[in-house]
Amino acid sequence: MLTIKQAIQLGETQLRHVPDPLPDTMALLEHVTHKPPMMLRLDALQALTEQQEEQFRSLLLLRAQRKPLQYLLGERCFFGYPIHVDERVLIPRQETEMLCELALRALPDYTTARVLDVCTGSGAIAITIQKEYNTAEVTAVDISADALVVARENAENNNAVIRFLQGDLLNPVQGEKFDIILSNPPYVQSTVCDYLQPEVMLEPRLALDGGADGLNFYRRLANETPFYLNAQGMLMVEIGEEQAEAVMHLLQDTGCFSNICAHKDLYGKERFVTARFEAFPT
Numbered sequence: 001m002l003t004i005k006q007a008i009q010l011g012e013t014q015l016r017h018v019p020d021p022l023p024d025t026m027a028l029l030e031h032v033t034h035k036p037p038m039m040l041r042l043d044a045l046q047a048l049t050e051q052q053e054e055q056f057r058s059l060l061l062l063r064a065q066r067k068p069l070q071y072l073l074g075e076r077c078f079f080g081y082p083i084h085v086d087e088r089v090l091i092p093r094q095e096t097e098m099l100c101e102l103a104l105r106a107l108p109d110y111t112t113a114r115v116l117d118v119c120t121g122s123g124a125i126a127i128t129i130q131k132e133y134n135t136a137e138v139t140a141v142d143i144s145a146d147a148l149v150v151a152r153e154n155a156e157n158n159n160a161v162i163r164f165l166q167g168d169l170l171n172p173v174q175g176e177k178f179d180i181i182l183s184n185p186p187y188v189q190s191t192v193c194d195y196l197q198p199e200v201m202l203e204p205r206l207a208l209d210g211g212a213d214g215l216n217f218y219r220r221l222a223n224e225t226p227f228y229l230n231a232q233g234m235l236m237v238e239i240g241e242e243q244a245e246a247v248m249h250l251l252q253d254t255g256c257f258s259n260i261c262a263h264k265d266l267y268g269k270e271r272f273v274t275a276r277f278e279a280f281p282t
Helices: 004-014 021-033 037-042 050-064 069-073 094-109 124-132 145-157 216-228 244-254
Strands: 075-078 081-084 114-118 137-142 162-166 178-183 229-238 257-264 270-277
Touching (some): 004 021, 021 037, 021 050, 081 124, 114 124, 124 137, 124 145, 137 145, 145 162, 216 229, 216 244, 244 270
Parallel strands (some): 114 137, 114 178, 137 162, 178 229
Antiparallel strands (some): 075 081, 229 270, 257 270
């Protein structure tokens, strides 16, 4: 039987071609032993059980084949909430938490607090908004039926009350109005999708591919969201690197929005654009 120390050494060896071999090894060991990292270090000479070693070796093999760590663990912590993830959904990124923060800062300005999360995927954004601002009425939309199964499961596990609808972008909520529309849409250029990191290429292409220039969904959101926003309502989107200027121009060209702003993430990169709906141009 492998000791924990030997398992760590084995993991670092087998994952030597993976970007973060030691952190990934420790995460997998924590998963199979249910021990936090400090206890793994303190119990370094303790042997794994036969079942633990078998599971650990199996997970190592899959990680060495570049299967995303979060899929192997089955969960991603987002804004402090456990979010189940698997091959049916995009893995929520840490930077996306700031999109939630932007919305949470704006929500007190609205008495109705109706929020729409477009391209919800795992449901992480919708769940965060509903849990952090529990008077908000949250609707989440995705075109993927598989993704919505995961999102509903996550909402139930987090005791979040959310209305989920299946359909293409805003089609499922025709005739409705919202105070804030949030979206982390697909924004990778189609040709780039074939050359992403191996882990990312195992995530749903439907959640990544933003068309030839990566802007397909922003064009639609710019043109369609004015019909779904209350007066002074906000559109808030996550964007890819170097897309801020293009997305802001799309919003400006509609003549419907004011206060169009780009916001930087924790790494100083412009990763979000917000805009306030004023009125349709006359």
